[in-house]
Amino acid sequence: MGLRAGLLLAWAFGLLSAISTDYGGKCFFPFHFKKGVFYDCVKFKAKHKWCSLTHHFQGFWKYCSEEDFAKCVFPFWFRRTIYWECTDHANLFGRKWCSLTQNFNKEKVWKFC
Template sequence: MAPRLGLFLIWAGAPVFLQLHPVNGEFLIQRREQGLLLSGPPCAFPFTYRRKIYYKCTSVNSEREWCSLDEDYVGRWKICRKGDYAKCVFPFIYGNKSYQTCTKTGSVTKRYWCSLSPNFDEDRAWKYC
């Protein structure tokens, strides 16, 4: 069990002791080692921010990548972490053909990629697999 911490204050001449919630440092250290900090709610992909649709985390107006927690951004957001990035959407349409898995087709670097929306031809949103 984690130790309890408290604050001893003198307020209006009367001693007051405020007890703080316990902190589990082992949990935080373990989560950091996994590359994750408390994940919180998931990103809402795709999301709309200033009339533009985002299919993945963005650094628009920020030094770090972030995502909206709502499909239409209303001020709720978080910094993207390892598990927050957009997932591939299968099946997806590319070149009027349906793909069920990642593909090298159309890749200049010959790396596998996938669409982040059901129709790459319309949305042009993608990532490497």
Template structure:
């Protein structure tokens, strides 16, 4: 019995390591967002779960996102480098100059960008879209 419990804990830990604790924006964690064909602009400011957002957020998500409506109704998209706060290109990280989002220095191969032209000076950054620039989705509540 103890061995079975240990295996269960191991599988649960593996699931969260691979998929992340915040896989998407919906309350139904098994529903994945479907890409929209047209990139809709973010609606800043927007209200999500009674909180006002002036820029992209990572609340309930592993990646920055925004609502495409002023009051979140399930339609959203991943943020891109030009969404607030905007990425600054080129930016210096270590001894290298980057002109696009990079996976260098980030775990699990996720992309990121600096929020100033010199990351080394202040360490300000944000995650980039997981599906490339312009990735969108629709979530259901």
């Protein structure tokens, strides 16, 4: 990614001092950005999803590729059951989902499988 694109994205995020660069690093999950904690790639005022390369976002980020998106965590605890695979339990549409942390009851972060 060129410096121009990085500066443009920094401007789009409203980050005055952040210069975004892709040093080939790995996404850091969860990461803190503004007032949120994120367990997967995000899309804030950007054309593509991105992730932070540090625990607390400090301007170092990269666009997410397929291998960067959050992975299911197994086993995970949901309500009173431990799941070892994706489940459709409690999903109104019958789609399978999984937790992105070991304890869904606590963090409540998930994705469709």
